[in-house]
Amino acid sequence: MLTPNPRVVFAKRPGTGLPVPGEHLVYDASRSIDLEAVPLNGGFLTETLMLSPEPFLRERMRDLSVDSYSTHAVVGAPMVGFVLAVVLRSEKEGVNPGDHMLGLSHWEAYTVQPYMEGRVDFKAGKYPDWTEDTDAMALYQVGDPKGIYPWSRYFSVLGGPGLTAFCGLEAYGDPKKGETIYISSGASAVGSILIQLAKEKGLRVIASAGSDAKVEYMRSLGADVAFNYKTTPIAAALKEHGPLDIYWDNVGGEAVEIAIEYLRLHGRVILCGAISEYNVAPKDRHGVKNLSEVCKKRLRIYGLMVAEHMATLGPRFFAEVPALMAQGKVTARETFTEGLENAADAFVKMLQAGGAEELGKPVVIVAKE
């Protein structure tokens, strides 16, 4: 018996602009699958419950001539990103029907694992040493939260955003009680968790975002100072509420330049992906003119990539953060979009830095249990 098996296909590289649903990302409802009979070849069959639109997926869509920290997405194959899936059938030892799994998979209703379409031959790709084998972020079993928190937390606090906030602050922030941190994109998936972790560390938190609703949200998470950068220039806010000990950058460009100006002696800058630059050609990016301040104030600037801290900080993360969640000290908001057919829209909306009206981590519901 055939069941419809829709997917979102990465149809065309978007160059330097925003991807356009229907052109670069195409919803394909023409396929079907026999859930009982499809060969598993020693693997397992998953049903996708939720998927996570994330900035790094845009990075994967870049032109083949451009290198980056991730491998290239494959044109003509389904989008590959973080999903929460449930196992329907399995031939793999240790993986059983009913298991919930998190990790990379297709933007697709049902998938035989390991997925083969869209997989990059990493060795043959001749990538530079800073490129991760993205497909290695395979599905792994996750525990049932049993109603203590919703499954969607695996995309926010307990997923990439939470790990990123935790590992960056621990590895590079060197936070000391009473110090001040400025977080750009404070209402974003990473930023919203970071505000709470920073407060737990005893930091004074300044956070910015692009709407008044987000400002309220950041305040509700504990930010001591929250401002809308569209109505209050960053420099004015930092002049009033700085100086800073730590700057967490989620946007890149001019924000880095301004923050450097307001950092104190021995300040730290953590660069965590420059969303403002993902869709801008290198030559058109904002040039940071004040690196001599880095010398003067003996600043340290770090490029953060969460994957490489998993081995050292992952165990502490999984020991500490769920406990903070249970105590209500760390929470998250997820913004839900229903239906795989709307996944591309949700993704593009997330990429419009500051433009999205929704609060919290975008999550696309593909199926309900």
Added chain:
Amino acid sequence: MLTPNPRVVFAKRPGTGLPVPGEHLVYDASRSIDLEAVPLNGGFLTETLMLSPEPFLRERMRDLSVDSYSTHAVVGAPMVGFVLAVVLRSEKEGVNPGDHMLGLSHWEAYTVQPYMEGRVDFKAGKYPDWTEDTDAMALYQVGDPKGIYPWSRYFSVLGGPGLTAFCGLEAYGDPKKGETIYISSGASAVGSILIQLAKEKGLRVIASAGSDAKVEYMRSLGADVAFNYKTTPIAAALKEHGPLDIYWDNVGGEAVEIAIEYLRLHGRVILCGAISEYNVAPKDRHGVKNLSEVCKKRLRIYGLMVAEHMATLGPRFFAEVPALMAQGKVTARETFTEGLENAADAFVKMLQAGGAEELGKPVVIVAKE
């Protein structure tokens, strides 16, 4: 009996351009001193033997509205910089006639210590936390090299340049045998010592400077690749001889941007003063557009100020580097200018990055013993 006591006076702040001898720095031969009778008030009288033109002296000449890592030089007072002096008379316990001393003093033939003119009231100055009390770098006794090396080494290998190279590489370079370092201004006071220390660490050294004679000099110090950036673009050289693990920046601006492009995963950038920017208004400085590379390659960028590493790394420096000198593994070249009346010229020539034809650390001979 009166003895002539000429001095170089800091007469006027030069704004954003190069200082002009006779206008901003004025040689004043009108003064005299009674060496036998001048009151010491519990201090001591020194005769200046040599003085050291250094980039940080330009930083001290900036407008009062601009903050920095050093205090402001005082208009109307003698220039204050690193000197080697010999004690003529003393009322201070532990300081005896004949002692040789290194540290800050006047650009002047004879000075009663501690010098009072040109001293900054640090507390009253309301400086930010990254500003050092520059006058605290007072004279301290140094050992007689007894002919093993010349006294002028106290301005190169055994002085600020050597300390800077050693502390920066140890504190931030994380050098591993076989890695590649690129050193801009490799023929400078700091760069020339760094080439040798880097080779001692087993690094492959790429170094650049602004003349063919300097290229030859860098090769003689052990650089594996040396090039003239006026005839070979930095990007072309790094494309051919990179990638890099460490970039040591002595110039700032565009060089940082290019080096970031050619750094490997986990590369380190050590910013050690941006001589190309000292005489350029902030808005006219080169904007670094590729900080997203810092994230991608997980680079670390450090601002270096040698003073703060003295307590932790100073003892190792003084244990290791003189031994390397005695073995002939670390040497230096000093370029001598005779006469206090030529000190201002020597200083300005040093500031013309890449323009100076002389090799090695500039030293002004004020008096001979």
